[in-house]
Amino acid sequence: MTSWPWETIIEPFKIKSVEPLGFTTREEREDALRAAGFNVFHVRADKVLIDLLTDSGTSAMSAEQWAAIMRGDESYAGARSFYVFEKAVKDLTGMREVIPVHQGRAAERILFSFLGGAGKTVLANAHFDTTRANIEVSGAQAVDLPVPEAWDFENPSPFKGDIDLRRLESAIQEYGAKNIPLVILTVTNNSLGGQPVSMRNIRDTAKICLQYRIPLFLDCARFAENAYLIKNREAVYAKKPVREIAQEMFSYAQGCMMSAKKDALVNIGGFLALNDLDWAKQARQELILGEGFPTYGGLAGRDLEAMARGLEEVLDEEYLHYRIRSVEYLGDGLMEAGVPIIRPTGGHGVYVDAKRFLSHIPPEQYPGQALVCELYLAGGIRAVEIGSLMFGRRVNGRFEPAKMELVRLAMPRRVYTQSHIDFVIEVFRDLAQRKDSIRGLRLVEGFEHLNHFMAKLAPLSTA
Ligand SMILES: *Cc1c(COP(=O)(O)O)cnc(C)c1O
Numbered sequence: 001m002t003s004w005p006w007e008t009i010i011e012p013f014k015i016k017s018v019e020p021l022g023f024t025t026r027e028e029r030e031d032a033l034r035a036a037g038f039n040v041f042h043v044r045a046d047k048v049l050i051d052l053l054t055d056s057g058t059s060a061m062s063a064e065q066w067a068a069i070m071r072g073d074e075s076y077a078g079a080r081s082f083y084v085f086e087k088a089v090k091d092l093t094g095m096r097e098v099i100p101v102h103q104g105r106a107a108e109r110i111l112f113s114f115l116g117g118a119g120k121t122v123l124a125n126a127h128f129d130t131t132r133a134n135i136e137v138s139g140a141q142a143v144d145l146p147v148p149e150a151w152d153f154e155n156p157s158p159f160k161g162d163i164d165l166r167r168l169e170s171a172i173q174e175y176g177a178k179n180i181p182l183v184i185l186t187v188t189n190n191s192l193g194g195q196p197v198s199m200r201n202i203r204d205t206a207k208i209c210l211q212y213r214i215p216l217f218l219d220c221a222r223f224a225e226n227a228y229l230i231k232n233r234e235a236v237y238a239k240k241p242v243r244e245i246a247q248e249m250f251s252y253a254q255g256c257m258m259s260a261k262k263d264a265l266v267n268i269g270g271f272l273a274l275n276d277l278d279w280a281k282q283a284r285q286e287l288i289l290g291e292g293f294p295t296y297g298g299l300a301g302r303d304l305e306a307m308a309r310g311l312e313e314v315l316d317e318e319y320l321h322y323r324i325r326s327v328e329y330l331g332d333g334l335m336e337a338g339v340p341i342i343r344p345t346g347g348h349g350v351y352v353d354a355k356r357f358l359s360h361i362p363p364e365q366y367p368g369q370a371l372v373c374e375l376y377l378a379g380g381i382r383a384v385e386i387g388s389l390m391f392g393r394r395v396n397g398r399f400e401p402a403k404m405e406l407v408r409l410a411m412p413r414r415v416y417t418q419s420h421i422d423f424v425i426e427v428f429r430d431l432a433q434r435k436d437s438i439r440g441l442r443l444v445e446g447f448e449h450l451n452h453f454m455a456k457l458a459p460l461s462t463a
Helices: 026-035 063-070 080-093 104-115 129-137 165-175 199-212 223-233 242-251 277-290 301-313 317-336 367-379 418-433
Strands: 097-101 121-124 141-144 183-186 216-219 255-259 270-274 349-353 384-386 393-395 398-400 406-410 441-445 456-459
Touching: 026 367, 063 301, 080 097, 080 242, 080 270, 080 301, 097 104, 097 277, 104 129, 104 255, 104 270, 104 277, 121 165, 129 141, 165 199, 183 199, 199 216, 199 242, 223 242, 223 317, 270 277, 317 349, 317 418, 367 384, 367 406, 367 418, 367 441
Parallel strands: 121 141, 121 183, 183 216, 216 255
Antiparallel strands: 097 270, 255 270, 349 406, 384 406, 393 398, 441 456
């Protein structure tokens, strides 16, 4: 916010419609967690008090978005709402072809249905879990190349979402450019702390990709948060409007896929946008098979209207200032309570380092998930594990842990106020005092892909 001289950052909205929170007793939460197989994805939302499971599809829409919903044109083909949406995406991304899909992973599945396959390798700063799964299901492999400081959670470097350019070049040599259909930059990098990618890194990645004739795509679920963090942290962009920063980010890419459930401030939606006509043709073919006709792509006309409006609102700098500051506020509170987090805080949430916080629980007993369960039991707070439950594997019967054991506290957009966050911090203060008594878990039922959504666990009887 350029002209706000006060120290207190306020929510830049007032509330028109409210929804009650799910207050429960400790006993009710114990029952709910047991019934859910110690996997909070299976807890009913009305038994959750503060829901920080995800920032995906959980945004509060604005009065203007609700008004746009009423304007939705529900024609099967050629709906006016499609052209409103297409214009919003083209103005932002500069891409020639715009394909709506019902959510981000549909864009991934469509893209890798013809770009994936055995022998192919996709390179990225880090693949989001559904991106990785869609690549692997196609028979291709997904390789993450984050900068080394991304793994140093204490290191307050401003752009820990960057791809490692040296490793990118050597990976291209190793796998061969002709076997690499795409390089992806996930902005911000969701899997490793919501950390932003710098403009310099996007530009340098594009240069390398151009040299080897590999298309660069942005996985742009949080493009606005990334653009705002560039403005804050990359000096030459300090005075540039965030919208122009976002447009510049897209200008280096040949395509992008977006989960609109994040930075388009809607509850459902997504798109694939790209320049290559032949790829667009193949994508539309696949779209019709699984999603619908190219002017609605698995959505209602009204959803396209709400997305178009959300893509505008998310670039409001007052909104972004509040958004990034409220995440930082939670991070500051947790650090004061002695809870180790990934520093600096990034775009959409705070990531607790459960490996350090619960150092008495080994990875095979899922320290991240143990913390998730304890947060729910103590305060009705729902979070998500990003650790061995999500990424751990069994190879020939042997457990291979993930590289990190994180718990993400994702912030829904425009949903909670400061007192909700103060409450979360208070619950963490309580947990920090008795953390040594928190026990690990064992896996009762696992799944090969996207294990964390469906897995069932049980508490270990003694510490
Ligand atoms: C959420 C997300 C996706 C997948 O999108 P869905 O809308 O959940 O299908 C892909 N990439 C990133 C970076 C995401 O955050």
